[in-house]
Amino acid sequence: MNTNEINLLVRFFLTAAKSEKLPPKSKDFDTILSNLSKLDTHKARVDYAERCLEHLSSGSSRVIYKMDDNVLKLAKNDRGIAQNKVEANPKMKSKYINPTIKADKNGVWKISPYLEKITEKEFEELTGINFKDFGEVASYEMNKGEDSDPKPKVKDYDKIAKSDIVKEFIRLGKEFDLLSGDMVRISSFGKNDGHPVLLDSGLNSKVFSEYYDTGEKKSSKSKS
Numbered sequence: 001m002n003t004n005e006i007n008l009l010v011r012f013f014l015t016a017a018k019s020e021k022l023p024p025k026s027k028d029f030d031t032i033l034s035n036l037s038k039l040d041t042h043k044a045r046v047d048y049a050e051r052c053l054e055h056l057s058s059g060s061s062r063v064i065y066k067m068d069d070n071v072l073k074l075a076k077n078d079r080g081i082a083q084n085k086v087e088a089n090p091k092m093k094s095k096y097i098n099p100t101i102k103a104d105k106n107g108v109w110k111i112s113p114y115l116e117k118i119t120e121k122e123f124e125e126l127t128g129i130n131f132k133d134f135g136e137v138a139s140y141e142m143n144k145g146e147d148s149d150p151k152p153k154v155k156d157y158d159k160i161a162k163s164d165i166v167k168e169f170i171r172l173g174k175e176f177d178l179l180s181g182d183m184v185r186i187s188s189f190g191k192n193d194g195h196p197v198l199l200d201s202g203l204n205s206k207v208f209s210e211y212y213d214t215g216e217k218k219s220s221k222s223k224s
Helices: 003-019 029-038 042-052 078-087 120-127 131-142 157-161 164-176 205-212
Strands: 054-058 062-067 070-075 109-113 189-192 195-198
Touching (some): 029 042, 062 078, 078 109, 078 205, 164 195
Antiparallel strands (some): 070 109, 189 195
């Protein structure tokens, strides 16, 4: 395919994104979800969701909307679809990961419980662990054998490494190939039943290599 053909193809898809007819505005969540699954382009889906739902936040790959006591994560590009599929894996269960209640079969959207985000101080109150120390220990332990960085000089390192939350993230990393990028950002955590909960768990090695790999270390990468 030459340059002219590529440019024509790009213009075709841009035109299609702009001209796709949107369904009527609705307040019924089932209708909204059905319509989102039927729309063909990311732009049309986001435009439609903006008409119908309460916008909470937006990252590089997904837009978050409020749906009563839940949140809708809507993919705004192929990265978002890949991350939705990772998070919607029914086998990936943990009290430290926000569960998926319902998801589009193609990864267009997914629904999880709405949880209030926490601060570093709240994380420490819930776990007894300083958040920065947690991030350093969890990242190092999850990337042993891959990361060339020296073992972090953290007070009570062994105690933190043996804590339930760190051991659980190590298990999730091994079993589902999850990376630690989002786990070192306090903005990725909420709380439920007296413990921290990771709100974003869609970054695994495959997603990283396909959409984010620019030569930097996997462990340091995070996504939205």
